[in-house]
Amino acid sequence: MQTVRYSIVEKVLDVPLENQKYPNFMLGGYKTNFSTHTAEHAVLYYPDLETLQNKIPLVRINSACFTGDIFHDQRCDCNEQLLKAMELIKNEPGLIIYHLHHEGRGLGLVSKLATYKQMAEEGISTFEAMERIVNKNDLRTYGSALLILNDLKIKRLKLITNNPNKKEILEKNGIEVVDVIGSVSQKPSLKRYLKSKAEEQNHMINHLHFDMLDAEDELK
Numbered sequence: 001m002q003t004v005r006y007s008i009v010e011k012v013l014d015v016p017l018e019n020q021k022y023p024n025f026m027l028g029g030y031k032t033n034f035s036t037h038t039a040e041h042a043v044l045y046y047p048d049l050e051t052l053q054n055k056i057p058l059v060r061i062n063s064a065c066f067t068g069d070i071f072h073d074q075r076c077d078c079n080e081q082l083l084k085a086m087e088l089i090k091n092e093p094g095l096i097i098y099h100l101h102h103e104g105r106g107l108g109l110v111s112k113l114a115t116y117k118q119m120a121e122e123g124i125s126t127f128e129a130m131e132r133i134v135n136k137n138d139l140r141t142y143g144s145a146l147l148i149l150n151d152l153k154i155k156r157l158k159l160i161t162n163n164p165n166k167k168e169i170l171e172k173n174g175i176e177v178v179d180v181i182g183s184v185s186q187k188p189s190l191k192r193y194l195k196s197k198a199e200e201q202n203h204m205i206n207h208l209h210f211d212m213l214d215a216e217d218e219l220k
Helices: 049-054 066-070 078-089 109-122 126-134 143-151 164-172 188-201 207-219
Strands: 006-016 026-034 037-046 058-063 094-099 156-160 176-181
Touching: 006 143, 026 143, 037 078, 037 143, 058 078, 066 078, 066 109, 078 094, 078 156, 094 143, 109 126, 126 188, 143 164, 156 164, 164 176
Parallel strands: 058 094, 058 156, 156 176
Antiparallel strands: 006 026, 026 037, 037 094
16 A cells, blocks of 8 residues: 655745734744645644743644635534634644645535535535545545644644544644543534534534534524
8 A cells, every 4th residue: 555655845934923813823834745736734823833842732723614714604613613723822822733725624615515505405414415426524634734743843732623533643643632622613503514523523522512502592
């Protein structure tokens, strides 16, 4: 079996983010090669790289979501999770790795929109729709995230995620996850979407959370 090798082609770090709400955040970018493809990734961190290396930082490995992050489409909780991570990192050292090529769980924008059409027309979940297109429900890989963490010399971290797969991948590759901080949407309108994440990908979402969303929905 061929081994997929990841390498850093180019990187830029320590660019101040010009944002009044997050005045002390820093930006960076990585270009990596993996297999036969090149991909770009953004990093957003606070307060500086030296602090991240000397502390146990919060880390969010975040997939790009053009529809949610740019146009605030309400089909997913992607932008909500990104903003929550930024709020957490605003108060203690942390890093967000933003995978630009992870749109639609690695499916890409056009195919992601095709899944949206299937979901609306046939009443199926996002995972069912994706499997019809590519016979998988997640095409994302995390070799570049591991490469970036190693390049930044971050060996211990607190992971912001609901996805147990991310924790498992980090730990299997020598990065200690000392804590997992969940990030679950409180919107009743996303109940079905969240249930599909819990059932299809074992996301760490307590079933009591769905009872709470049901109760909130009934009060409307």
